[in-house]
Amino acid sequence: MVKGVSDGYVKKLEIHGVGFKAAVKGKQLDLALGFSHPILYDIPDQIKVTVEDNTKVTVEGPNKQVVGQVASEIRSFYPPEPYKGKGVRYAGEHIVRKEGKTVQ
Numbered sequence: 001m002v003k004g005v006s007d008g009y010v011k012k013l014e015i016h017g018v019g020f021k022a023a024v025k026g027k028q029l030d031l032a033l034g035f036s037h038p039i040l041y042d043i044p045d046q047i048k049v050t051v052e053d054n055t056k057v058t059v060e061g062p063n064k065q066v067v068g069q070v071a072s073e074i075r076s077f078y079p080p081e082p083y084k085g086k087g088v089r090y091a092g093e094h095i096v097r098k099e100g101k102t103v104q
Contacts, residue, residue, distance in 0.1 A: 004062040011071035012091035013057040020078075020086070021054040029057070033078040033088070041074060056091075 031039040047061040061067045080087035082098040
């Protein structure tokens with residue numbers, strides 16, 4: 001708990017995909033993840049969310065559990081899929097890619 005107050009905890013997320021982007025609007029995170037509607041995520045009070053280059057999301061806060069929960073909820077809107085690699089992933093996360101169908 002002392003580390004959280006003095007340094008804080010940080011989780012970084014990356015968004016991969018054509019047209020996928022994020023933006024912070026007030027106390028909401030606006031995500032465009034290829035659906036027909038934007039996803040608006042309400043940011044909790046203690047958490048600070050910043051977006052760089054429309055694709056790099058940083059979640060910061062003093063409570064490790066809440067930071068991890070917020071990052072997990074953001075990732076759950078579009079988890080990385082194994083065929084094209086699109087989706088929201090943690091920074092540095094390796095996605096095991098699969099081969100698609102083949103015509104015989």
